[in-house]
Amino acid sequence: MSLVSTEFHLSQSVQPHPGRTVAILKAHPEVRTLQGRNPWTFAILVSLLSLQLGLAWFLSSKSLWVILVMAWLVGAFANHALYGIVHEATHNLIFKSNFLNKCSAVLADLTNVLPGAMGFRIFHLEHHAHLSDYFRDADVASDWEARLIGNRTWRKLFWISFYWVFQLTRTFRIDIQRFPDRWVLVNVAMAALFTGTVWYFLGAKALLYLLLSFSFAIGLHPLGGRWLQEHYTLENSHETGSYYGPLNALCLNLGYHNEHHDFSNIPWNNLPKLRRMAPEFYESLSSSTSWTKLLFQFITDSRWSLYSRTRRQ
DSSP states (O other): OOSSOSSOEEOOSOOSHHHHHHHHHHHOGGGGGGOSOOTHHHHHHHHHHHHHHHHHHHHTTSOHHHHHHHIIIIIHHHHHHHHHHHHHHHTTOSOSOHHHHHHHHHHHTGGGSSOOHHHHHHHHHHHHHTTTBTTTOTTSOOHHHHHHHTTOHHHHHHHHHTHHHHHHHHGGGSOOSOOSOHHHHHHHHHHHHHHHHHHHHHOHHHHHHHHHHHHHHTSSSGGGHHHHHHHOOSOTTOOOOEEOSGGGGGTTTTTOHHHHHHOTTSOGGGHHHHHHHSGGGTTTSOEESOHHHHHHHHHHOTTOSTTSSEEBO
């Protein structure tokens, strides 16, 4: 890849995760003991929802700068953890029941205000099955998107600030026939009911806190480095990367991304155990210990752009 790439790294090979899964199970059959579900994740869900609602009530009478600071310092982390729970529910890692996992995802999505859990479920499972496939994986930037943003600092800053908007536009190019389904409609209806209730009983400032928490959780914030850590890289040999820093403790180990792609049936609390059981498979792969540093490098280093990742088609 040139120093300033103007095209994706095109790959004709199969994605690396299924092969590594087989190799790990052969070398470490004890890894199977880590597979399963963690119903205690639902308790975390309830706690985080209560926290966000409690803070929304508390901040409903505060000044705008207090709301802004609290959304940055607390709300973003709470919402990002709730995204982690949506992710766990997507892989049916909370309950055995598919129905209960979908209900959990809808509940975890409430304080995001803008409903996305059920759409995420559909497109995220496609992401796993068809990693980096341009027409099946919504995690890959669209051609127009990559050209528009380029490698200019201010454009990359704009892109990460409104990451969720750009990701939403990608869904229209995905070749999939299951969207929307009835669960998407349930998701939208519950979000509308929740938002209306917050507005009516707690007021506009409470809703503003939740919206800012949502925006920071997936935008211009140290947590935004996660979107880059997962599949953006300057090393073409590694198309998935992990994060092994302290924020994993607040985000349900979302940083253990190579491990998750290898074993999507292992719940969040067991992913560090997987790495410890099979260190020889992960120590040589791309990883980061700071989302903040990665985000800064991406924004300021002209070598980085939306082309800095693998693409299949």
